Amino acid sequence: xxxxxxxxxxxxxxxLDQLDQDFVELEKHPDDKALLANIFRCIHTIxxxxxxxxxxxxxxxxxxxxxxxxxxxDGSIALTPEITNTLLKMVDAVRTILAHIEEDGGExxxxxxxxxxxxxRMADPDAAPAPQSEVAASAEPAPQTAPAEPPPDPAExxxxxxxxxxxxxxxxxxxxxxxxxxxxxxxxxxxxxxANGQSKAGKGVSDSSIRVDVGLLDKLMNxxxxxxxxxxxVLQFTSNAQDSGLNATTQRxxxxxxxxxxxxxxxxxxxxxxxxxxxxxxxxxxxxxCKKQVRVEMDGKETELDKTIIEAIKDPLTHIVRNAVDHGxxxxxxxxxxxxxxxGVLVLRAFHEGGQVNIEIRxxxxxxxxxxxxxxxxxxxxxxxxQVERMNxxxxxxxxxxxxxxxxxxxxxxxxxxxxxxxxxSNIEKIGGTVDVQSELGKGTTLRIKIPLTLAIVPALIVRxxxxxxxxxxxxxxxxxxxxxxxxxxxxEYVRGAPVYRLRGQLLPLVYLDEALGLGGGAHSKDEEDxxxxxxxxxxxxxxxxxxxxxxxxLDTEEIVVKPLSKQLKSLDAFAGATIMGDGAVALILDxxxxxxxxxxxxxxxxxxxxxxxxxVGGFGDDLQTMLLFQAGKSGxxxxxxxxxxxxxxxxxxxxxxxxxxxxxxxxGQILPLVRLSRVLGHSSTGSDGGPLQVVVFRVGEASVGxxxxxxxxxxxxxxxxxxxxxxxxxxGSAVIQEKVTDILDVQKAIAASGIDLFEAPASEREVRx
Amino acid sequence: MNKTxxxxxxxxxxxxxxxEVLEVQEVLRFQSMTxxxxxxxxxxxxxxxxxxxxxxxxxxxxxxxxxxxPGQNPMNVVIRSDDGAVSLLVDEIGDVLETREDQxxxxxxxxxxxxxxxxxxxxxxxxxxxLILDTEKTLALETSSLN
Numbered sequence: 001x002x003x004x005x006x007x008x009x010x011x012x013x014x015x016l017d018q019l020d021q022d023f024v025e026l027e028k029h030p031d032d033k034a035l036l037a038n039i040f041r042c043i044h045t046i047x048x049x050x051x052x053x054x055x056x057x058x059x060x061x062x063x064x065x066x067x068x069x070x071x072x073x074d075g076s077i078a079l080t081p082e083i084t085n086t087l088l089k090m091v092d093a094v095r096t097i098l099a100h101i102e103e104d105g106g107e108x109x110x111x112x113x114x115x116x117x118x119x120x121r122m123a124d125p126d127a128a129p130a131p132q133s134e135v136a137a138s139a140e141p142a143p144q145t146a147p148a149e150p151p152p153d154p155a156e157x158x159x160x161x162x163x164x165x166x167x168x169x170x171x172x173x174x175x176x177x178x179x180x181x182x183x184x185x186x187x188x189x190x191x192x193x194x195a196n197g198q199s200k201a202g203k204g205v206s207d208s209s210i211r212v213d214v215g216l217l218d219k220l221m222n223x224x225x226x227x228x229x230x231x232x233x234v235l236q237f238t239s240n241a242q243d244s245g246l247n248a249t250t251q252r253x254x255x256x257x258x259x260x261x262x263x264x265x266x267x268x269x270x271x272x273x274x275x276x277x278x279x280x281x282x283x284x285x286x287x288x289x290c291k292k293q294v295r296v297e298m299d300g301k302e303t304e305l306d307k308t309i310i311e312a313i314k315d316p317l318t319h320i321v322r323n324a325v326d327h328g329x330x331x332x333x334x335x336x337x338x339x340x341x342x343x344g345v346l347v348l349r350a351f352h353e354g355g356q357v358n359i360e361i362r363x364x365x366x367x368x369x370x371x372x373x374x375x376x377x378x379x380x381x382x383x384x385x386x387q388v389e390r391m392n393x394x395x396x397x398x399x400x401x402x403x404x405x406x407x408x409x410x411x412x413x414x415x416x417x418x419x420x421x422x423x424x425x426s427n428i429e430k431i432g433g434t435v436d437v438q439s440e441l442g443k444g445t446t447l448r449i450k451i452p453l454t455l456a457i458v459p460a461l462i463v464r465x466x467x468x469x470x471x472x473x474x475x476x477x478x479x480x481x482x483x484x485x486x487x488x489x490x491x492x493e494y495v496r497g498a499p500v501y502r503l504r505g506q507l508l509p510l511v512y513l514d515e516a517l518g519l520g521g522g523a524h525s526k527d528e529e530d531x532x533x534x535x536x537x538x539x540x541x542x543x544x545x546x547x548x549x550x551x552x553x554x555l556d557t558e559e560i561v562v563k564p565l566s567k568q569l570k571s572l573d574a575f576a577g578a579t580i581m582g583d584g585a586v587a588l589i590l591d592x593x594x595x596x597x598x599x600x601x602x603x604x605x606x607x608x609x610x611x612x613x614x615x616x617v618g619g620f621g622d623d624l625q626t627m628l629l630f631q632a633g634k635s636g637x638x639x640x641x642x643x644x645x646x647x648x649x650x651x652x653x654x655x656x657x658x659x660x661x662x663x664x665x666x667x668x669g670q671i672l673p674l675v676r677l678s679r680v681l682g683h684s685s686t687g688s689d690g691g692p693l694q695v696v697v698f699r700v701g702e703a704s705v706g707x708x709x710x711x712x713x714x715x716x717x718x719x720x721x722x723x724x725x726x727x728x729x730x731x732x733g734s735a736v737i738q739e740k741v742t743d744i745l746d747v748q749k750a751i752a753a754s755g756i757d758l759f760e761a762p763a764s765e766r767e768v769r770x
Numbered sequence: 771m772n773k774t775x776x777x778x779x780x781x782x783x784x785x786x787x788x789x790e791v792l793e794v795q796e797v798l799r800f801q802s803m804t805x806x807x808x809x810x811x812x813x814x815x816x817x818x819x820x821x822x823x824x825x826x827x828x829x830x831x832x833x834x835x836x837x838x839x840p841g842q843n844p845m846n847v848v849i850r851s852d853d854g855a856v857s858l859l860v861d862e863i864g865d866v867l868e869t870r871e872d873q874x875x876x877x878x879x880x881x882x883x884x885x886x887x888x889x890x891x892x893x894x895x896x897x898x899x900x901l902i903l904d905t906e907k908t909l910a911l912e913t914s915s916l917n
Binding site for chain 1: 805815816
């Protein structure tokens with residue numbers, strides 16, 4: 001049976017059950033317009049749906065019933081017991097037909113013309129003035145309709161006499177030898193979920209499930225949260241107790257609470273199939289209107305998620321799916337030319353991983369063209385040419401999440417208006433999720449969404465700062481770093497007072513939690529930290545920002561129940577809420593993004609200082625400049641404006657080749673000439689120790705050149721006051737950066753001094769490109 | 771100031787205050803609190819009230835009064851607000867008093883502005899005055915004072 005039909009049956013039964021009550025109520029209060037309107041609406045819905053589904057008999061019965069009801073509702077005729085009787089008869093007839101539909105998909109061969117005639121007669125205002133005389137007449141059709149029901153199927157003795165659908169419904173389920181019924185019920189379950197579990201297959205199952213108000217479930221969930229906390233407290237108290245009876249009881253309480261918690265959590269869980277189930281239809285309609293052929297495949301649709309999360313991802317997912325079909329998929333001819341089957345495949349995949357739910361939406365379409373994306377992003381002014389040049393392909397693909405971005409050539413009814421993917425991302429981030437896109441040109445695109453299982457209970461890391469404990473949601477946690485002794489004192493460097501730590505060679509800005517929270521900070525100067533000090537760094541990620549949070553102590557991970565703060569405290573962006581710990585004390589939950597903003601961590605992931613100002617070498621004024629600091633030779637401290645740099649790379653020494661007497665390396669399908677900066681500047685190199693070479697890649701006109709430096713030191717933002725110097729090779733002058741005298745490099749001259757002729761490069765490159 | 775004339779009373783810095791009894795949920799002894807960094811001074815901390823997290827406001831700070839002497843633990847007057855329960859920290863709990871309409875007067879003009887703004891009026895008791903707090907105003911903190 002179709003999902004739609006099943007749903008229709010379930011809904012109709014529900015409506016009819018309500019109708020019985022409403023009719024009885026209506027007899028007591030014939031003037032109750034609201035009741036009448038309810039009844040009318042119910043019948044109207046059934047009529048509309050069955051017309052749509054092609055159940056003609058049902059439609060004709062409900063149609064006349066509806067007519068009668070509309071007259072009653074409008075007050076054209078008054079309700080009499082007789083009318084009520086007839087309407088109830090109609091309800092019974094509807095039930096009978098529904099039972100038939102439920103059983104074999106047909107409407108049965110009952111004859112309802114008598115009932116229809118009766119209903120239409122009552123709906124006829126002319127007949128209304130003489131209801132008394134009609135009583136006898138109405139008694140006549142009544143027996144007609146009643147026997148009309150049983151005869152069609154003698155095997156079913158009393159469908160009409162037994163208005164309870166489940167009794168009849170149980171039969172087919174039991175009869176089905178192939179075990180289809182359970183499978184069906186599972187599907188239906190996915191459709192509606194346990195929350196309104198009555199939809200479970202419509203067959204018999206409506207007996208074993210009930211509709212529950214989500215508010216009630218929320219309340220239960222809260223109560224269970226409290227119980228868990230109380231349990232934790234009891235456990236703490238009894239851990240020292242000697243009484244074995246008490247201990248045993250506590251253990252039991254512990255187990256039961258855990259089970260109860262799981263059980264209640266489950267009531268709110270719904271399979272993701274609930275959301276997915278509409279996608280085949282969406283995709284079908286969309287691909288038809290786009291003249292494409294797309295097949296949907298689903299994997300893991302039984303993966304369960306909290307109801308609130310299901311609700312929250314519904315729209316983003318739909319958007320992604322529509323996008324995939326509209327933008328991602330090629331036209332069948334196009335696919336054939338590319339050697340792919342004419343029919344595209346859209347794969348939806350969901351699975352649990354690390355306490356999170358992963359959802360993948362993968363298409364085998366044309367993929368995201370990085371060049372197009374770059375061009376568009378620059379065109380729309382979302383990002384500068386410079387920044388684009390420095391991005392890798394994945395970062396480029398993720399540009400599609402920027403507000404105002406759209407690569408669609410033309411605006412279609414479906415997409416292309418440039419609103420969407422950014423909303424998708426913000427919606428997903430709102431519920432603590434992340435979204436990432438990977439794409440290979442010509443092969444397809446994969447969108448990966450990671451979302452927490454539930455919002456109410458989150459795993460969190462508990463840290464201590466001063467006397468208080470704070471909870472950090474585990475989603476934003478990347479790693480924990482513990483520095484002891486000397487490394488704790490020496491490991492932290494200061495860039496103009498801002499502490500940073502080198503984490504595997506990359507600079508990690510640090511935030512001291514006590515300072516950020518105004519708990520008497522400023523005590524973190526170098527000399528304060530004595531030799532045996534320990535530094536606990538929690539490496540966090542919020543949005544694009546990665547930073548280290550320095551806390552006094554890292555305690556434990558714990559599942560916490562998130563509770564909102566009162567409205568007077570809502571505007572504190574450093575906190576996401578509060579929770580009650582096992583010992584009954586309240587702990588604040590830190591908002592990682594808020595903390596980052598509070599500490600003014602600048603945007604840009606670790607090695608890309610994208611926020612660089614765009615300025616040429618000539619433009620050294622006294623204004624703020626972002627400089628890349630590096631070391632060339634033992635003593636040479638050199639800086640260049642970051643805007644000149646297109647990328648920082650590491651090359652293994654053994655991939656260096658030689659061309660025309662120069663060192664070169666194959667880089668992104670081109671030959672990248674390399675210049676050893678220390679040699680140009682006449683410093684002695686620290687000598688290669690076999691480790692990877694640090695290379696700063698520049699673009700000079702059309703060509704790229706790699707500058708081998710000894711060490712990348714830092715990226716700093718500073719007011720550069722240039723002291724021009726006389727004609728040293730490749731050096732414009734010097735400036736004081738980070739309180740040290742630093743040479744400012746003139747890239748063009750330095751490269752020229754190395755003897756590489758840059759004017760040749762563009763020509764050869766053009767040939768390669770052509 | 772008409773439906774009820776019963777007031778839950780308490781003392782803050784020696785001054786007798788009252789809140790309409792129907793607004794008060796319960797009165798609690800001192801509870802340990804979790805301070806909220808960055809929050810306005812008035813917010814003394816968060817209390818775990820049977821699993822419910824309740825924000826505690828110090829009436830002394832709210833009324834621009836000097837802080838309690840160390841060791842003097844405040845009492846909690848938990849009141850119902852639109853936003854759930856909120857606790858007001860006071861020095862000492864007084865009796866529930868019944869008052870007469872004819873004892874009521876608007877807040878005297880000589881009162882300092884802060885206190886005056888938070889009062890609905892004053893009851894002239896036999897030997898002293900009972901100041902009636904407007905809980906809504908008491909709990910309304912200018913959001914600008916945050917952060």
